[in-house]
Amino acid sequence: MLAHDHDSDATSRKFMKRYILGRLVYGMYDRFKRARKYEEWWTEVHYDLWELDKVLTKEELNKYATAVEYEHKNKYFGVFRRNNVFPLAEFPDWVVAIRGTHLLSSTDLKNDLAIVLETLKSSKLIKILKVVVRRLGKDYKYCNVNVTGHSLGAAAGLLVCRRLALKGCLVEGHFFNPPFVALESLARTCAHAVKHALMRVFPADGEKLYERLKNAAWGASSTAFQAVVEPDGKKKAFAEFTTLAEVNWSPYLYVNKHDLICKTFLSHFTGAMHGSIDEDRKMWYSTVTEFSKWFLGKTESFHLLPSAHLVVIETFEERPYRAHKLWNWMVDPQLPYEFKQAKLIPSPHT
Incomplete structure (x- = not known):
């Protein structure tokens, strides 16, 4: 096989994985909207939906009963297991797929506001999502689990996977149009x-x-x-940033250059840090949110990362909001994209 054939096969597999993950997230949108035949989004790509009572232990179901009920009501995410009839190793055994915002849901809009204020960590969505991903990792190994999401779902998935990575539990994450709209970025x-x-x-x-x-x-x-300012806030943020660099956790971020909600990730990863890490605080520390802590409680940044796999497209739309749509990533197998493994600071292992 010629070298370009290898490249073509690799590109095809990457598109297929992106397409499958996108379908699982679309399934969560349609399940929430009670659309007809929403199960076809995952059954046609050979995945089965597992209910939470099959994933969590009885003790966990009881301990997190309020968060479980919250998820049953809002239907944010689904846990999927791959069928044996779909044996390709590139595709994960387990996927947690998280939908984004439905504009008619007040709960979704509250969570969107929490993204801006960096208080999403306090939501019941994050609580139950972390329990589920951690349980899957413990039972089936973290390397066999992927987390994916779009928009609000991407923010939630990033936050949970980032927390787990800080504890040395690395989960592969694929996040479509992840928001970078915290107060710090809005101020800039x-x-x-x-x-x-x-x-x-x-x-x-x-x-x-x-x-x-x-x-x-x-x-x-x-x-x-x-x-x-919280005296230990900066130290904690610095320690977390360096820990993420040490464990070499790099989520896949799917960013559209024309999407106002996520394109700031591109400027965030424009180039490596120069000099010592602490000289460029804006890369790892959200200063503006120190003010909000006094009114809203503890905050947590999910968007300040030392490294990522950036997958970048450029689909010009007369209506800017369309650039944020998940469909852009699925409609065309030949869609040109840029791929960059971006690192602000080098990993000790490279």
Whole structure:
């Protein structure tokens, strides 16, 4: 077989895995909407849906009864086991697939807000999801489990897999259009918008005006920030970031360049850190959320990662929200994409 044939086969298998994972997530959307024949999303690619009472122990079902009931009501995710009739090793034995937001669900919208405020960790979704993934890993080995999700589901999956990776339990994650819209990133986006607006209105002095405004705002906020910042917050974030680099956990992030919700991941992984790690805090520490801790309780960043496998597409849409749709990743097997193994800091094992 020629070298390009090997490449063609590898590309085909990658598309097929992406397609299968996407179908499982679509199945969760349609199950929540009670669409007709929603089971076909997974039965046609040879996966079976397992109910939680077949996955969790009786003790876990009792201990997390409230979270289990929450999942039964909202139907966020499904646990899937591969049929024996589908023996290809590239495809995982177990998949946890998590749907994204349904705009008519107030619970979903509350969880979306929690993503921005970095309080998603406190949701019942995260509680039950972590228990399920951990149980699958213990019973069937973590290497045989994949977690996938879209949008809100990608955020939840990233948070859970990140927590497990910090404990040395590495789960392969495939996350479609994962949101990067925390307060820190929104603040930077607003700052860039202000800068460009000033430069358009005042071509000669716009940049100087922006710098003056930025310095004034920073001077006014820095004193207040120092008063509320959690002393150990930065140390904890730094330790977690370096631990993730040491265990070499790299989730697959499927990002559309035109998707306003997830494209910040591309700039996050633009280049490796220069100098010592702690010199570039924005890569591993979300400072703005220190303010919200005083009003909302403990926060947790899921989007600040030292490494990732980036799969990038560029589908131009007249309506920007369409770039966020899961369907973009499934409609065309020949869809051109860029693949990059991005690392902000080198792993000790490489």
